Amino acid sequence: MLSVDNITTFYGASQALFGMSLAAGKGEVVTLMGRNGMGKTTTVRSIIGFTPASSGTITFDGQRTESWPAYRVAQAGIGLVPEGRQIFPNLSVHENLFATSANRRNQPNEWTLDRIYELFPRLAERRTHMGNQISGGEQQMVAIGRALATNPKLLILDEATEGLAPLIQEEIWNVLETLRSQGLSILIIDKDVDALMRLADRHYFVQNGRVEWSGSTEELGQNPEVIETYLGI
Numbered sequence: 001m002l003s004v005d006n007i008t009t010f011y012g013a014s015q016a017l018f019g020m021s022l023a024a025g026k027g028e029v030v031t032l033m034g035r036n037g038m039g040k041t042t043t044v045r046s047i048i049g050f051t052p053a054s055s056g057t058i059t060f061d062g063q064r065t066e067s068w069p070a071y072r073v074a075q076a077g078i079g080l081v082p083e084g085r086q087i088f089p090n091l092s093v094h095e096n097l098f099a100t101s102a103n104r105r106n107q108p109n110e111w112t113l114d115r116i117y118e119l120f121p122r123l124a125e126r127r128t129h130m131g132n133q134i135s136g137g138e139q140q141m142v143a144i145g146r147a148l149a150t151n152p153k154l155l156i157l158d159e160a161t162e163g164l165a166p167l168i169q170e171e172i173w174n175v176l177e178t179l180r181s182q183g184l185s186i187l188i189i190d191k192d193v194d195a196l197m198r199l200a201d202r203h204y205f206v207q208n209g210r211v212e213w214s215g216s217t218e219e220l221g222q223n224p225e226v227i228e229t230y231l232g233i
């Protein structure tokens with residue numbers, strides 16, 4: 001589904017990625033973990049095309065995408081839930097969801113707005129509220145719903161539950177479990193290792209712009225020192 005191979009990425013003269021590689025198969029859930037500033041968001045930005053890689057390759061769904069503009073990557077089937085949510089403050093919940101709603105690739109079991117409201121009943125109640133009138137948790141639900149409305153083949157979440165109340169976090173994890181059980185491929189960044197180990201198949205730990213450890217949930221369970229080494233917790 002997605003393969004990132006040995007990419008390097010710069011912000012101006014400042015190098016952020018030093019040979020980053022990762023892969024996510026169809027229906028697989030993989031995580032990207034690491035301390036702040038290690039290159040997780042930059043990896044996502046390079047995959048999406050916001051901050052293109054200057055070397056290395058990115059393959060999505062059989063096509064080389066590393067030099068594609070972001071709109072084309074999105075149309076190819078990557079749905080992004082960006083760090084900080086970035087929903088439209090002056091659009092209603094419904095308008096935020098409607099704005100990206102499309103099923104260009106005729107994906108089966110289409111994500112209609114009705115289905116998104118079923119997934120997040122709270123958003124149905126808030127559908128006429130403006131983006132800036134709802135809580136952070138509701139904003140994150142809109143961000144996830146907006147990504148699903150594009151009917152992606154791969155969903156990428158950058159800091160899936162950051163800064164949210166525990167009950168809302170729980171709801172987000174439950175929704176992600178539902179999406180996983182429906183066969184969606186997911187690349188997820190978060191700091192909740194326990195929740196990620198319950199959800200995901202494989203894990204990548206990044207340090208200084210490259211992957212330093214990767215393995216299955218079972219392997220991570222057998223090597224708990226990895227968490228201490230790369231997250232310092």
Ligand SMILES: Nc1ncnc2c1ncn2[C@@H]1O[C@H](COP(=O)(O)OP(=O)(O)O)[C@@H](O)[C@H]1O
Pocket residue numbers: 011014015016034035036037038039040041042043
């Ligand atoms: N817009 C930017 N301009 C310059 N440097 C940046 C920018 N965004 C991130 N960086 C730098 O790139 C490195 C990786 O950052 P980032 O990918 O955001 O890390 P993470 O998501 O793992 O916290 C850091 O050293 C950070 O300071």
Ligand SMILES: [Mg+2]
Pocket residue numbers: 040041042083158
């Ligand atoms: Mg980040």
